[in-house]
Amino acid sequence: MVVRGSGSIGRRHARVFRQVGADVSLWPVRDRGLxxxxxxxxxxxRLLDDSTGPASLRDAFVVVATDTSRHVGDALEALDAGAEMVLVEKPVAPTAAAAHALDEHPRRSAVWVAAPLRAHEGFRHLRRLVGRLDRGGAAHVRSQSWLPDWRPDRDYxxxxxxxxxxxxVLRxxxxxxxxxxxxxxxPALVGASMVTGGxxxxxxxxxATLLWGSGLFDVTTRLDYVTRPTTRGVVVTSPDGILEWDVxxxxxxxxxxxxxRTEQVFDHDLDRDIVMGTQARxxxxxxxxxxxxxxxxRGAPATFADGIAAVRLCDEARAFGTRGPAAISSPENPA
Incomplete structure (x- = not known):
């Protein structure tokens, strides 16, 4: 298999796929002088360069872990070279429109989109519990942290x-x-607001704060880079009780x-390599x-269709939050 991109996430993919038994080559975007x-x-x-990387894509499982602006182009290159399967890091593209060429590709069904939260044991347990809430309810999803803490050794x-x-935060x-x-x-988006200052x-x-309707549930989502300490998870309230996942x-x-009250702890979810190993397998x-x-x-990644649907909702939220409700149903953004 080939991992395209040798930043922190590309190297993690390379290490984790080796841990689960794959024969991995790493193809950096920038010349590292090796x-x-x-x-x-x-x-x-094994390190590849631009002279050996393209030929290595044929029949390979390819991970695209480059900058977001390159995801579509690198995925297309892999598919056109005959890659067997492609796993693209999130988000699959900066916008849904930017993924048009990949969406039109005859082999788009061979594309996974990374979604490691699906590989958490806690998530899979929560899904089983949510499935028993026949009368629906409300949910508050959150992921709030302090961006400078993400990579302390680099200027955010x-x-x-x-x-x-x-x-x-939406991407x-x-x-x-x-x-x-x-x-x-x-989801069907009802409202959104963006925070561009701070x-x-x-x-x-x-x-960003989003509100949407989704089947039997009303969902609010709060995403931000400006909260300490980190809080991440979901609370589901319903006539049949309350469910809480603390990531x-x-x-x-x-x-x-x-x-x-009953509470279950899923210790393996605290080890990122174990979670990504579940996704990789x-x-x-x-x-x-x-x-x-x-x-x-089995904790598999999202499909390409799933990945595009999530990006499209982000596009709608960004339009709603910056220009108001009319932006979503304008000729440029038909409802």
């Missing part, structure tokens, strides 16, 4: 997260929208209508066309 075929010190993967203002065309934290769709059904000196949005603590709590063993329940049970 000999072709040498072993990468951090991952042990120079990261892709700070760029208005590649970063911002960076699109996982929350993805997993909420799995739990509650396809304590961070960046052009991208620092916070940071790796717990799922169930409170019955009578007030009885599922991506290698299954296909995006495999039955949904099997994909969810």
């Amino acid at each position: 000999a072709n075929g040498a072993a990468d010190d951090a991952t042990g993967a 203002r120079e990261s892709y997260s700070a760029r208005p065309d590649e970063g911002g 960076d934290l699109v996982h929350e929208i993805d997993y909420a769709t799995v739990l509650f059904g396809q 304590p961070l000196d960046i052009e991208a949005e620092q916070g 940071v603590r790796a717990t799922v709590r169930h409170t019955t209508p009578g007030g009885e 599922a991506a290698l063993a299954l296909r995006p066309s495999s039955p949904l329940d099997e994909r969810i049970a």
Whole structure:
């Protein structure tokens, strides 16, 4: 298999796929001054360069872990070269429109989109509990943290997260929208607001609040870069009790209508390599066309259609939040 991109997430993919038994080559975007075929010190993967990388894509499982602006182009290159399967890091594209060429590709069904929260044991347990809430309810999804803490050794203002065309919380934290769709059904956006000012000196949005209807559930989502300490998870309220998934603590709590509480801890969810290993094994063993329940049970990534749907909701929220409700139903953004 080939991992395209050797930043922090590309190297993690290379290391994790090696841990689950894959033969991994790492193809950096930028010349790192190392000999072709040498072993990468951090991952042990063989290094490719631009002279050997393109030919290595044929019949390979390819991970695209480059900058967001390159995702579509790098995925198309892999598919056109004959890659067997492609796993694209989130988000699949900066906007849904930017993914048009990939959406039209005859082999788009061979594309996975990274969604490691689906590989959490806590998420899979929560999904089973939500499935028992026949009368629906309300949910509040949150992912709130402090951007400078993400990569303490790097100026956050120079990261892709700070760029208005590649970063911002809607793209960076699109996982929350993805997993909420799995739990509650396809969303219909009702309202959104963006926070473009705040304590961070960046052009991208620092916070976003979304409200949507989704089947039997009303869902609010808060995403931001400006909260300390980190809080991440979901609270579901219903006539049949309250469910709480705390991603940071790796717990799922169930409170019955009578007030009885049970809490389960999923320690493995606290180890990012274990979670990504679950996703990696599922991506290698299954296909995006495999039955949904099997994909969810094994912690597989999102499909390309799932990835585009999440990005499209982000596009709608950004339009709603910056220009008001009319932006969503304008000729440029038909409802």
